[in-house]
Amino acid sequence: MTWTRIALTLALAVLPGSTQAKDSSPHTHGAAESPDRDRPAPLSGQSIYQVRTAWTDTDAKSVQLRSLRGKPVALAMVYTSCTTACPLILADLKRIESALSPEARGRVWFALFSFDSERDRPEVLKKFASAHDLDPSRWRLYHGDRAAVRELAMVLGIRYKRDARGDYDHSNVISILDPDGVIRHQQVGLGQEPAESANRLESLGR
Amino acid sequence: MRIRTALTAAAASAAAVVTLAMPVPASAAGPDMVLVPAGQQQPFFVTRGSPASASSEDGRSPSIEVPAFLMDRTPVTRRQFAEFVREQAEWRRSQMTPVLADPHYLEDWASDLGAGKSVPADAPVTRVSWFAASAYCQWKGKELPTVDQWERAAAGGGKDAAATRDKILRWYSRPGTEPLRAVGREAPNAYGLHDLHGLIWEWTLDFNSTLVSTENRDSGAKDDPLFCGSGSQGAADPGDYATFMRYALRNSLKASYTTGTLGFRCAKEMERP
Numbered sequence: 022m023t024w025t026r027i028a029l030t031l032a033l034a035v036l037p038g039s040t041q042a043k044d045s046s047p048h049t050h051g052a053a054e055s056p057d058r059d060r061p062a063p064l065s066g067q068s069i070y071q072v073r074t075a076w077t078d079t080d081a082k083s084v085q086l087r088s089l090r091g092k093p094v095a096l097a098m099v100y101t102s103c104t105t106a107c108p109l110i111l112a113d114l115k116r117i118e119s120a121l122s123p124e125a126r127g128r129v130w131f132a133l134f135s136f137d138s139e140r141d142r143p144e145v146l147k148k149f150a151s152a153h154d155l156d157p158s159r160w161r162l163y164h165g166d167r168a169a170v171r172e173l174a175m176v177l178g179i180r181y182k183r184d185a186r187g188d189y190d191h192s193n194v195i196s197i198l199d200p201d202g203v204i205r206h207q208q209v210g211l212g213q214e215p216a217e218s219a220n221r222l223e224s225l226g227r
Numbered sequence: 228m229r230i231r232t233a234l235t236a237a238a239a240s241a242a243a244v245v246t247l248a249m250p251v252p253a254s255a256a257g258p259d260m261v262l263v264p265a266g267q268q269q270p271f272f273v274t275r276g277s278p279a280s281a282s283s284e285d286g287r288s289p290s291i292e293v294p295a296f297l298m299d300r301t302p303v304t305r306r307q308f309a310e311f312v313r314e315q316a317e318w319r320r321s322q323m324t325p326v327l328a329d330p331h332y333l334e335d336w337a338s339d340l341g342a343g344k345s346v347p348a349d350a351p352v353t354r355v356s357w358f359a360a361s362a363y364c365q366w367k368g369k370e371l372p373t374v375d376q377w378e379r380a381a382a383g384g385g386k387d388a389a390a391t392r393d394k395i396l397r398w399y400s401r402p403g404t405e406p407l408r409a410v411g412r413e414a415p416n417a418y419g420l421h422d423l424h425g426l427i428w429e430w431t432l433d434f435n436s437t438l439v440s441t442e443n444r445d446s447g448a449k450d451d452p453l454f455c456g457s458g459s460q461g462a463a464d465p466g467d468y469a470t471f472m473r474y475a476l477r478n479s480l481k482a483s484y485t486t487g488t489l490g491f492r493c494a495k496e497m498e499r500p
Contacts, residue, residue: 071327176482
């Protein structure tokens with residue numbers, strides 16, 4: 022009896038007119054096919070803002086990645102107790118900031134996401150921001166739990182590993198996002214010329 | 228055909244019964260997870276500055292402590308994954324966004340809600356991205372196993388290591404075109420886990436954690452103190468080709484990738500006393 026039911030269930034799944042009728046065609050995306058979803062505006066399927074995990078900003082407020090939506094973003098993952106590569110990646114971000122025209126500078130976000138869920142609490146990040154003179158009108162720093170960190174690293178294609186001392190081996194990548202959160206450029210490695218990233222931010226911010 | 232259609236309602240209402248009454252291999256009787264006890268695992272790559280390399284300096288085999296954890300006896304099946312997408316509509320093929328899975332996500336399924344009858348429903352689900360696999364495990368209150376957990380589970384307590392290696396290499400040598408068989412049909416390993424080798428590859432939580440290149444050192448400088456973290460890695464046993472292949476595959480993946488031979492199972496850390 023049970024086996025008959027299983028066979029029937031399987032058979033029914035492929036019959037026209039059964040549940041299959043509700044399917045829309047595969048690989049179509051966005052809000053057009055799903056009117057039941059109440060979204061303000063459809064987000065590009067390539068947007069990293071599709072990731073829904075929550076982060077905490079330096080005011081200890083819970084935010085989603087998509088709170089950055091609307092402006093181009095220069096984004097990097099760091100941890101503040103890192104005394105070596107991370108200051109260099111921050112220096113690279115600042116070089117990009119300096120290379121921007123004053124108008125463009127006011128139209129972009131610079132966002133730092135910490136690998137270090139344990140130590141980089143919001144108040145630590147806040148101190149870090151002021152210690153490094155990061156202009157609060159355009160710099161955002163975020164703390165996330167381990168799952169949020171992992172998911173963001175996955176979506177950015179960043180490799181990392183926490184070592185036995187609590188430090189993080191990680192790829193050094195600056196990602197340039199368009200106002201919809203789609204990755205338009207990635208600057209890989211430390212000490213790169215800022216021109217390419219800056220040009221992207223200029224044009225995306227127009 | 229007509230009889231089948233007439234029975235739709237009956238079949239649908241019996242869905243819960245079907246779930247409970249699916250044939251279960253005798254060896255998988257009992258809970259769907261097994262305990263892998265805490266123990267030492269020899270990592271394939273040894274990281275400088277880690278306790279592993281510290282212990283290797285005095286001649287002992289480098290190893291790391293893996294706390295006890297629970298692991299699914301078998302890979303997640305198509306039937307189980309279909310239950311997930313029925314409840315979590317955002318993970319249906321038609322709703323998938325490219326950033327979370329490539330265009331081949333579940334492309335071998337007959338419909339949005341099920342694999343169809345071309346393969347057994349208790350064959351492992353494949354063509355799922357890391358994001359989808361991870362979401363499934365969270366839905367179950369579990370997580371994907373870490374690389375360390377997976378490798379410890381797959382080593383099976385070190386029993387029959389040579390035979391396992393041979394089995395893996397034979398599997399590698401077979402073309403991947405054969406349809407996937409049902410899970411749990413081969414003898415379990417020493418922990419009671421099925422199909423860790425010989426059926427599919429499996430996602431791990433931190434598959435992207437192996438930094439074998441110098442990509443985080445791309446400034447060109449070589450001085451140790453310049454860098455975060457502990458630096459380069461070396462293989463603990465360069466002759467272990469079977470394991471090397473797994474690490475090479477993981478290293479080649481991106482979280483949105485899907486392939487016909489890559490599935491997953493879930494794990495769960497034991498509550499610390």
